[in-house]
Amino acid sequence: MSESRPADAPPPRVEVRLPGGCTTPGRLLAWRQGPDGAWWAQAVIQVPAAAIAQVAGEDYTAVPREPAVRAPAAGGxxxxxxxxxxxxxxxxxxxxxxxxxxxxxxxxxxxxxxxxxxxxxxxxxxxxxxxxxxxxxx
Structure with a gap:
């Protein structure tokens, strides 16, 4: 029997294989079974902003932004x-x-x-x- 995670714990880490064979780290949110019986993973990955293309007509103003974790050098x-x-x-x-x-x-x-x-x-x-x-x- 597996132990349940605390509600505030982050989802478990996974490695996501991308087209072309590259992998990127991610977090597994859920498993979902499709009508055909195949299992799908709902996961979150982080990619460079340059890899994202915004879709015309979508509103992105409410998407949260997190500032850089690295603080600039003193006097920077x-x-x-x-x-x-x-x-x-x-x-x-x-x-x-x-x-x-x-x-x-x-x-x-x-x-x-x-x-x-x-x-x-x-x-x-x-x-x-x-x-x-x-x-x-x-």
Whole structure:
């Protein structure tokens, strides 16, 4: 007899074989049996955002975003980019400790930038500006 998992425990880990033979880690949510008797696994996998194509007419604004786990280096910078589909590209460079970062919209993607040379180069891109509040000066 198997022991049941606590309700707050994450689903068990699995390896998902993708077309072409590659595998990626995932979490097994459920087993479902189809009308033909074949079993199917309902699983969740994580893939790079570049592997996802959004479908026209779907609303993605309520999809939760989790900020990066890795904190930028002390004295570092972060780039806050607007990721809403159909919006003009726009990014703002902030000092890593900028107080406005806690007030960003859920569709904002934060990318740590630890190298001051890279931060300076980002400010040369037309759609990137420096934060008015923290005024980063890499």
């Amino acid at each position: 910078y972060v780039l806050a980019a607007d990721t809403r589909p159909g919006q003009p590209r726009a990014a703002v460079l902030h000092a890593a400790d900028c107080w406005t970062l806690g007030k960003l919209a859920r569709w904002t993607m934060i990318t740590p930038v630890d190298d001051p040379d890279q931060a300076r180069a980002l400010l040369l891109i037309d759609d990137t500006t420096a934060c008015d509040a923290c005024q980063p000066a890499p």
